[in-house]
Amino acid sequence: MNEEKHSSEILEDILQFMYPLIILFGAYIILTGLSQPGGGFQGGAVLVAIFMCRYLVYPDEVRSMSLTKRLDKIILIFILALASAIMLMSFREVFPFMNKIYNMAIGILIGIKVSCGLTVIFFTFAEIKGGEED
Amino acid sequence: MMPIVEKTLYVSLIVFAFMAIQTPKLRRSVIFLAVFSAASAFVYILLGAPDAALAEAVIGSTIATVIYLSALQKYKVFTVYYTNEKRREYRQTTLIRRRNAVLNDIEAFCTSRDLEAQVVYTTESLESVHSKRGWDIVVRRDEGVFTVYGLQQNYHVEELAAFLGGKKKELGNMGYTIRFIIE
Incomplete structure (x- = not known):
């Protein structure tokens, strides 16, 4: 039977405690991706868990995806611009110390881009009304 | 020599892949797929590819599973009300032990x-079940006679009538009679 969805207090409390841990873990994977397993893609995928948890606690909350979609596109432009600027202006040869900063910046941007993209995909799946009667 | 852990993981990969394909319920299949992904992530670690293992663990066994499950939630549920007015009540234990051939x-x-079959057992009268909303078919049992009520607008009902019509002889041998009433 279709019971009305309501958030459980236990779930709410535990997830409130989990949010910072998830953010910390995601950020750790993104930032250590240069020298260890991990990177922007994996870290971004971990960060999506925040939005999924939020959906579990408040399934009926009305969300607007327009901001996330816009952020997704803006970050994509940033990634392309940064990569092409570095390549075309041969920054790496001129400023070799910039290499690490550049890699980290690209990692962070990819992380945000992946988390935005996967969030949009998840909510598209979650919010589509199927053939249910009410 | 290949360590025992690796061997076990290889076998479990085959077993879970087979189970994911063979199980008739889609939800179970998704869960088996998630376990398959987790096992393959372990295999990647053992083979020296921790980066791929991390991606597999995050995407294969969590995000893909959650997306599949939320998509399945939107999936049409076929609600069957099964009523037997002669019984006093239904207990969970008897339901697990004895399911009749018609159901x-x-x-x-x-x-x-x-479709995901959702059977609701009740001892209410046919009228009170009829007044409820959200059912696809109502099966009423009176001794060996099963009467199935369905609605004309539900296109699955006619298919079900044809399906059960094909099994009439088989059910007749068990002493069951089926009548179909499409309203």
Whole structure:
């Protein structure tokens, strides 16, 4: 039977405690991706868990995806611009110390881009009304 | 020599892949797929590819599973009300032990049409069940006679009538009679 969805207090409390841990873990994977397993893609995928948890606690909350979609596109432009600027202006040869900063910046941007993209995909799946009667 | 852990993981990969394909319920299949992904992530670690393992663990066994499950939630549920007014009540234990052949056939029909059968057992009268909303068919049992009520607008009902019509002889041998009433 279709019971009305309501958030459980236990779930709410535990997830409130989990949010910072998830953010910390995601950020750790993104930032250590240069020298260890991990990177922007994996870290971004971990960060999506925040939005999924939020959906579990408040399934009926009305969300607007327009901001996330816009952020997704803006970050994509940033990634392309940064990569092409570095390549075309041969920054790496001129400023070799910039290499690490550049890699980290690209990692962070990819992380945000992946988390935005996967969030949009998840909510598209979650919010589509199927053939249910009410 | 290949360590025992690696061997076990290889075998479990085959077993879970096979189970994910063979199980008739889609939800179970998704869970088996998630376990398969987790096992393959372990295999990647053992083979010296921790980066791929991390991606597999995050995407294969969590995000893909959650997306599949949320998509399945939108999936059409076929609600069957099963009423037997002669009984006083239904207990969970008897329901698990004894399922009658008619309900099993209805469930088999639902599985073949990719529907999730949801059976509600009740001892209420036919009228009170009728007044409820959200049912697809109502099965009323009176001794060996099963009467199935369905609605004209539900296109699965006619298919179900044809499906059960094919099994009439088989059910007749068990002493069951089926009548179909489409309103």
